[in-house]
Amino acid sequence: MKAVITNQCMGDRNCNKLCPEVFEYDEDQLLSIVKFDQIPEHLQDIVQQAARECGADAIEIKE
Secondary structure, three states: OEEEEOOOOOOOOHHHHHOOOOEEEEOOOOEEEEOOOOOOHHHHHHHHHHHHHOOOOOEEEEO
8 A cells, every 4th residue: 555645735744643653744845745655554544544534635545
């Protein structure tokens, strides 16, 4: 599974708070980034939750 942050990211950092193991805030770009190419299996559920809870719908999940 992959997670991608789209340009719709508003930088509210909710995903960073929910799953700091996967998401990181880039101060230069003022948006979140994904730390992994492939999401580790043990973090996939929380990443899917972050995508559902993203107010900007800026997290795309690709299987």
